[in-house]
Amino acid sequence: MPRIRAAVHLLALALAPLAGAEGPAPASLQDVGPLSRGLIDLAGRVRPSVVEIAATGYAVAEGSALISRQQSTGSGVIVDPDGYVVTNAHVVEGAVRIRVTLPGPPSEPASLRSVLKPRGRTLTAQLVGLDRETDVAVLKLPESGLAALSFGNSEALRQGQLVMAFGSPLGLDSSVSLGIVSAVARQLKPDDRMIYIQTDASINPGNSGGPLVDGDGKIVGINSMILTQSGGSEGLGFAAPSNIVRRVVEQLRASGRVHRGQIGARAQTITPLLAAGLGLSQSWGVLLSDVKPDGPAAKAGLAIGDLVVSLDGKPMENARQFDVNLYRRTTGETLSIEVLREQRKWLVRVDVAERPDDADRLAEMVNPENNVVRGLGILGLDLDDRVAALLPALRAKAGVVVAMAAAGAGGSDPLRAGDVIYSLNGEPVPGLDKLRLLIAALKPGGPVVLQVERSSELRYLAFEWGE
Numbered sequence: 001m002p003r004i005r006a007a008v009h010l011l012a013l014a015l016a017p018l019a020g021a022e023g024p025a026p027a028s029l030q031d032v033g034p035l036s037r038g039l040i041d042l043a044g045r046v047r048p049s050v051v052e053i054a055a056t057g058y059a060v061a062e063g064s065a066l067i068s069r070q071q072s073t074g075s076g077v078i079v080d081p082d083g084y085v086v087t088n089a090h091v092v093e094g095a096v097r098i099r100v101t102l103p104g105p106p107s108e109p110a111s112l113r114s115v116l117k118p119r120g121r122t123l124t125a126q127l128v129g130l131d132r133e134t135d136v137a138v139l140k141l142p143e144s145g146l147a148a149l150s151f152g153n154s155e156a157l158r159q160g161q162l163v164m165a166f167g168s169p170l171g172l173d174s175s176v177s178l179g180i181v182s183a184v185a186r187q188l189k190p191d192d193r194m195i196y197i198q199t200d201a202s203i204n205p206g207n208s209g210g211p212l213v214d215g216d217g218k219i220v221g222i223n224s225m226i227l228t229q230s231g232g233s234e235g236l237g238f239a240a241p242s243n244i245v246r247r248v249v250e251q252l253r254a255s256g257r258v259h260r261g262q263i264g265a266r267a268q269t270i271t272p273l274l275a276a277g278l279g280l281s282q283s284w285g286v287l288l289s290d291v292k293p294d295g296p297a298a299k300a301g302l303a304i305g306d307l308v309v310s311l312d313g314k315p316m317e318n319a320r321q322f323d324v325n326l327y328r329r330t331t332g333e334t335l336s337i338e339v340l341r342e343q344r345k346w347l348v349r350v351d352v353a354e355r356p357d358d359a360d361r362l363a364e365m366v367n368p369e370n371n372v373v374r375g376l377g378i379l380g381l382d383l384d385d386r387v388a389a390l391l392p393a394l395r396a397k398a399g400v401v402v403a404m405a406a407a408g409a410g411g412s413d414p415l416r417a418g419d420v421i422y423s424l425n426g427e428p429v430p431g432l433d434k435l436r437l438l439i440a441a442l443k444p445g446g447p448v449v450l451q452v453e454r455s456s457e458l459r460y461l462a463f464e465w466g467e
Helices: 002-019 029-049 242-255 272-278 296-300 319-327 359-365 432-440
Strands: 050-060 067-080 084-087 095-101 122-131 136-140 162-167 175-186 196-199 211-213 219-226 237-241 265-269 286-291 307-311 334-341 344-351 378-382 400-405 420-424 447-454 457-464
Touching: 029 050, 029 162, 029 175, 029 211, 050 084, 067 162, 067 219, 084 242, 122 242, 136 242, 162 196, 162 219, 175 237, 196 219, 219 242, 237 242, 265 319, 286 296, 286 319, 296 344, 307 319, 359 378, 359 400, 378 432, 420 432
Parallel strands: none
Antiparallel strands: 050 067, 050 095, 067 084, 084 136, 095 122, 122 136, 162 175, 162 211, 175 196, 196 237, 211 219, 219 237, 265 286, 286 307, 307 334, 334 344, 378 400, 400 420, 420 447, 447 457
């Protein structure tokens, strides 16, 4: 909003006397009035699109090998008047019932001036799909004509820019906090392709899934997590960038899942030592250290040792930048990659192929009430063609696939998502019903030996029942 941006200078003038006597001449606190009015106006426009979410379902109980019924709360934002809501995946993961509370009426008779506003209606929502990798989920409400916010351009954000975080921290609905963008592309793990917007706007438990908006009221991020030692906000909040969220939402709405792209090549940042040892022409930039045979990159003519100059016209300075830009691309897109080889530049067009699925996708297929294997501490799926398509080639066509496992499920070598159980104490396990029957016959302290296929290898997991 131009009025907000213009008022930032006035705020600086008003606060300048606090820095010392040599600053600009003191300004009246009235000078910050335009900023305050702008923030009030912005909050009023955003609030009707922010919802409170309560989910009931099953989750792994912390510190135990049990899967228990749990409740979680969070926030969300309406992104389509037809009732589509975006939130965090961790807010609704494993939910069997999702309730969404709309904000109270945006307007009321002039005679009613109480600061205590009535709560809005509560609706039952349907889960359209979720993506654990970006921690994004899409819900559908059974109503249309709702107030919705649009996505902004997160790549246009700049360090120090004012932003506002909306949501229901600790169950306090319709809360808003003001802060700045602390960093525009924060990578929380060295090898993680996912990046976050870091902000000092106050974010607490319950804010998860709420929008981070810019001065124009556009969604520039979805509040996802905090780093804290106290359990509360310490000025280290992180939001998934809107440009990534938008693509995820589009795919979840279209097919209920995300089709991630890859080109079959590994990028590595060039260091002076690497350049000296390989005799490279430059000591910075991006080197292709691996190009998989028959992958999209190899088919396009890229080779190990190529120096990546640019990706779709954007200069590439390091491997992290290359990976992050590739992460945003989806199956079917075509990239223009400029490389340097033998002192010559080549412009290569590479088709983006779908990244192989991982075991985390199995958890999206379970209904906790139907898939719980009590005592063993897992959510399981009968092995069929649909489930097998998400796994490497298997040794058998019948068994139970572990979609989610509690900590310690299976003894000292615990079961993991993606494991396939073929037998229990030598008895074949063709499906969930048989596995439950065999478990029901076990005696405390007796042996349990599971034959499991993991990462294309067979193994036995042995432990005492009830240990």
